[in-house]
Amino acid sequence: MIEAPRGRDTRPTLDRVRENLFNILARRVPGARVLDLFAGSGALSLEALSRGAACAVLCDRDREANRVELKNIASLGYEGRTRVFRADWRQALDTLRREGATFDLVFLDPPYAMGDLRDVTECLLPLLAEGALIVTEHQAGHPYVMGGALKQTDTRRWGYAGVTFYTRSENAPGEEREDGADLPVSGEL
Numbered sequence: 001m002i003e004a005p006r007g008r009d010t011r012p013t014l015d016r017v018r019e020n021l022f023n024i025l026a027r028r029v030p031g032a033r034v035l036d037l038f039a040g041s042g043a044l045s046l047e048a049l050s051r052g053a054a055c056a057v058l059c060d061r062d063r064e065a066n067r068v069e070l071k072n073i074a075s076l077g078y079e080g081r082t083r084v085f086r087a088d089w090r091q092a093l094d095t096l097r098r099e100g101a102t103f104d105l106v107f108l109d110p111p112y113a114m115g116d117l118r119d120v121t122e123c124l125l126p127l128l129a130e131g132a133l134i135v136t137e138h139q140a141g142h143p144y145v146m147g148g149a150l151k152q153t154d155t156r157r158w159g160y161a162g163v164t165f166y167t168r169s170e171n172a173p174g175e176e177r178e179d180g181a182d183l184p185v186s187g188e189l
Contacts, residue, residue: 035096039065040062049076070084134166
């Protein structure tokens with residue numbers, strides 16, 4: 001069982017949301033290089049590792065969240081497949097950019113109050129591998145403002161939790177699933 005940080009600063013992803021999300025992502029996870037920005041407990045990236053992701057980088061500036069991430073990683077035996085930053089998102093992304101890191105799957109679950117993620121998007125672009133998918137968790141009906149270089153490909157809602165998917169806008173006219181069907185622009189489960 002994954003431990004969550006104490007306090008009100010972290011909103012762990014609900015189990016049913018995480019299960020539904022990974023059912024959607026099933027074909028994208030195996031072998032993926034994952035970035036979990038604003039990671040909290042690290043539940044999303046650790047779930048990805050359990051489903052075959054190659055590696056994961058977790059980032060959160062909160063000391064308690066970092067302690068819990070490290071504990072969860074150790075309890076699951078993922079020390080060799082993870083890297084943890086206790087840093088501001090800008091510092092972490094700058095370090096990763098300088099190192100030439102790229103990611104296939106990015107989880108963004110910032111505080112709802114951030115609202116506008118255009119700065120995050122701009123810093124994230126150099127780290128996206130071709131065909132990368134960005135998954136944002138937000139309050140249902142209130143997605144974040146993202147940069148124009150990203151294109152929304154799907155959105156889902158489970159109770160108060162919303163999840164929106166993005167790819168680079170160069171992938172227009174549409175991200176295609178492996179079965180050949182376009183991802184819907186919106187949907188509710």
